Amino acid sequence: MAKSSRIILSIIVIISISFPSALALQPFKFRRTPRLSGRFSKQTKPQPQPQPQPQHQQQHQYETKYYEQRLDHFSFADLPNFQQRYLINTEHWLGPFHLAPIFLYCGNEGDIEWFAVNSGFMWDVAPKFGAMLVFPEHRYYGESLPYGSREEAYRNATTLSYLTAEQALADFAVLITDLKRNLSAEACPVVLFGGSYGGMLAAWMRLKYPHISIGALASSAPILQFEDIVPAETFYDLVSNDFKRESTSCFNTIKKSWGELISEGQKENGLHELAKTFRLCRDLSKTEDLADWLESAYSYLAMVDYPYPSEFMMPLPGYPIREVCNKIDNSPEGSSILERIFEGVSVYYNYTGKVDCFELDDDPHGLDGWNWQACTEMVMPMSSSQDASMFPTYDFSYSSFQEECWKKFKVVPRPRWITTQFGGHVRESFFEKKI
Numbered sequence: 001m002a003k004s005s006r007i008i009l010s011i012i013v014i015i016s017i018s019f020p021s022a023l024a025l026q027p028f029k030f031r032r033t034p035r036l037s038g039r040f041s042k043q044t045k046p047q048p049q050p051q052p053q054p055q056h057q058q059q060h061q062y063e064t065k066y067y068e069q070r071l072d073h074f075s076f077a078d079l080p081n082f083q084q085r086y087l088i089n090t091e092h093w094l095g096p097f098h099l100a101p102i103f104l105y106c107g108n109e110g111d112i113e114w115f116a117v118n119s120g121f122m123w124d125v126a127p128k129f130g131a132m133l134v135f136p137e138h139r140y141y142g143e144s145l146p147y148g149s150r151e152e153a154y155r156n157a158t159t160l161s162y163l164t165a166e167q168a169l170a171d172f173a174v175l176i177t178d179l180k181r182n183l184s185a186e187a188c189p190v191v192l193f194g195g196s197y198g199g200m201l202a203a204w205m206r207l208k209y210p211h212i213s214i215g216a217l218a219s220s221a222p223i224l225q226f227e228d229i230v231p232a233e234t235f236y237d238l239v240s241n242d243f244k245r246e247s248t249s250c251f252n253t254i255k256k257s258w259g260e261l262i263s264e265g266q267k268e269n270g271l272h273e274l275a276k277t278f279r280l281c282r283d284l285s286k287t288e289d290l291a292d293w294l295e296s297a298y299s300y301l302a303m304v305d306y307p308y309p310s311e312f313m314m315p316l317p318g319y320p321i322r323e324v325c326n327k328i329d330n331s332p333e334g335s336s337i338l339e340r341i342f343e344g345v346s347v348y349y350n351y352t353g354k355v356d357c358f359e360l361d362d363d364p365h366g367l368d369g370w371n372w373q374a375c376t377e378m379v380m381p382m383s384s385s386q387d388a389s390m391f392p393t394y395d396f397s398y399s400s401f402q403e404e405c406w407k408k409f410k411v412v413p414r415p416r417w418i419t420t421q422f423g424g425h426v427r428e429s430f431f432e433k434k435i
């Protein structure tokens with residue numbers, strides 16, 4: 001068992017299926033974060049005793065535990081520790097005697113329970129490998145908050161300065177090492193998993209801590225979305241293509257809709273009319289807010305365009321982009337472009353049919369962790385091209401990004417740090433050059 005898992009998994013696999021990559025691809029314009037708050041508003045406080053969690057889905061049984069972590073792994077400063085939450089399932093684990101593997105999910109920028117119940121692959125293969133499942137939460141997200149509360153942790157650039165990928169990787173490394181020691185499982189192989197930013201962490205952890213894991217499965221991990229490694233238009237071109245391949249007229253309607261939005265918004269009473277057309281809960285203060293809300297829907301739809309019904313971002317049917325385009329294309333005769341768009345995005349925002357009106361921004365904190373990360377290390381330039389993209393044309397400008405970050409966090413981004421720390425450029429070496 002352990003041997004075959006070694007062979008199968010001792011390489012870094014970058015799979016580019018559409019694992020929902022939530023925030024990792026939303027940073028450059030300070031887009032809103034996915035609506036975690038609504039789905040996980042009732043968060044339990046850390047418990048002194050580990051307790052089995054009541055599960056909505058039978059197949060996702062885990063215990064919730066807390067591990068005391070250093071705030072700064074890279075200094076000896078006297079700083080307060082914090083409790084890192086982790087979820088663990090040992091139901092199928094065959095134990096140290098069998099050198100049974102440990103599957104470690106690298107927690108992303110959100111509540112770990114959300115990722116745990118949406119990482120079906122790990123649950124599916126755990127019995128086959130006799131594997132333990134461990135899901136450590138990423139610091140500064142969910143319940144793993146330094147300084148005792150979200151408010152304190154997110155207070156300013158000083159308190160946020162320990163929110164980095166390097167610190168998160170060190171958390172995972174320290175936690176898994178300690179856990180293995182506690183279980184006398186030092187010899188058991190660890191395999192890393194992750195999707196989106198969590199996938200980036202899995203790949204990077206394999207690089208930075210090669211002795212800790214035997215392999216990493218990094219799914220939809222945009223580790224090349226830095227500096228100029230891939231063209232800045234890549235993401236929006238791909239999203240647009242997902243719509244275009246369902247229907248060219250759908251793509252064209254969306255592409256035309258931005259101009260419509262702007263001219264509607266400029267009319268007398270236009271913002272009020274737009275709020276009515278899109279059944280918003282409150283009046284619009286600027287057209288851009290509505291445009292952002294629509295852009296988010298299309299981007300997330302591409303990330304969760306699964307062939308089966310799912311509930312990762314939102315409850316959605318299988319092939320949700322197809323459904324959206326059906327609505328856009330087949331709205332009643334005479335429908336305006338914006339009416340069509342409304343019908344389309346309703347598939348995303350109101351598939352359950354239970355929404356009375358739409359809130360454009362229901363993230364009450366405003367300051368979310370990913371924006372901090374994007375403004376420090378995770379500078380991922382993204383532009384929207386004129387032709388291949390259905391989104392409004394947009395040119396990433398580093399200087400305005402930098403300005404925005406300074407305004408928001410009093411911090412200057414380091415756009416070259418990730419490639420310095422983790423690599424990414426493939427430079428043709430002198431010796432490989434064909435003469």
Ligand SMILES: *[C@@H]1O[C@H](CO)[C@@H](O)[C@H](O)[C@H]1NC(C)=O
Nearest residue numbers: 152155156157158159160410
């Ligand atoms: C951030 O807040 C902490 C705690 O209130 C304070 O000690 C620190 O000086 C502040 N730092 C900045 C840069 O404002």
Ligand SMILES: *[C@@H]1O[C@H](CO)[C@@H](O)[C@H](O)[C@H]1NC(C)=O
Nearest residue numbers: 065066067068175178179182
């Ligand atoms: C290992 O055991 C110690 C002592 O009981 C405990 O404090 C620590 O949290 C455990 N480590 C993990 C990762 O659970």
Ligand SMILES: *[C@@H]1O[C@H](CO)[C@@H](O)[C@H](O)[C@H]1NC(C)=O
Nearest residue numbers: 279350353354355356357358
């Ligand atoms: C959501 O869908 C239901 C059922 O189709 C509909 O009655 C309701 O008006 C929709 N909500 C919004 C805000 O459009």
